[in-house]
Amino acid sequence: MKKTVAILFSALLAGTAWAYVDDALSFAYEAAHPYVKQGFSVREDAWGGDLGVADRQAVQAQLFKGNEYWFCLGTDVKRAVLSVNIYDSKGKLVNSESLKPGRMTAVRIVPERTGSYYAIVTVHKSPEERTGWALVYAYR
């Protein structure tokens, strides 16, 4: 699941299933754009895949207390509704602020503890059987 952007680009050239993610990636970056203006640095990596309606995917991340993060999710599928929420290692919701689910959405987290967190990506609604998604995160 985890791929660097470089791999994503090479996959695009090769025309593999990763094209799903490549198409979604620009939307994830667009979702992150407002936070760059606020001084956040966006990671050059991205994570992604494709999910059916009502499917969920977890992405585990090591986050540090003292930093502030925005996880930004996007899809190229019009009218798709996706959400991303952050849970701690005990499964407790720790979102500090979240945008409305949609084609592009984001969630902010200010970790109270350093440790493992889970970004849960859910496809709520989509006209497609499989919906490609991409997730990036920004920190400051």
Next chain:
Amino acid sequence: MAEKAPDSIDLSAFPAQSIDDVVVPVPSEVFNVLDKLGNPKWRAEISENLGKQTGNRSQVALLLGNVIAEGFIAVEAEDPEKVKEIGRRVLTLSKAINVEKAVLERSKSITDKADVKDWHAVRREFDGALQDVKGAMQELGDDDLAQLVSVGGWIRGTHVLTSIVSKNYTSESAELLHQPALLDFFSNKLASLSNRRLSNEPLVQRIRKLLKAIRPLIGNGDGSSIPHEHVKRIHQLTGETVEAITIKGS
């Protein structure tokens, strides 16, 4: 309509394959927190020795990660000459494992931005260099070596982190070392290297032991306190391994 996110979920309900590998933080994320914790004497943390390369690919990959981590320390110390030296060293080491092309532009950019002391930009370039090197290795089908670059960077990063935390110990700063998922991730990766020869390298075996030794020292649950003694022990263990990577080579 999307339902409201549940306040809690059962993470064990996720099938193993739907929980991705751990997102390995870029070094900037850790240095970002250290910036906020005070003003460590970064110059004292810079290593004069950027290591010898033995021609052994696993050692070169580990050393490359190590040197990139050194780049972050030089950035924190705001030492342009050291940053430029490290930028050149990254290029040399990348050449030794056939990923020079991937970091050529980064290396130039590191030099240019160090000249004008744009430290934030240099830090971003080192983050990018790490990703580019790993991406290029994965493209070449050398995922094993890419993991060693990450691990090499993590070991040097942890070595300097423990030095700084130890010098002005607080339980809050020590909490930065609580990285169980990351340690487990690296341990699993090193335990399942597809290249048997690489897997049997003495240096790789040594790092497996290091990760195993550190794991009980970094706290059990999120938020648990990491005593000063543990920080010092991790510093010692990572220091010995950094020496093996940079000097002894195996």
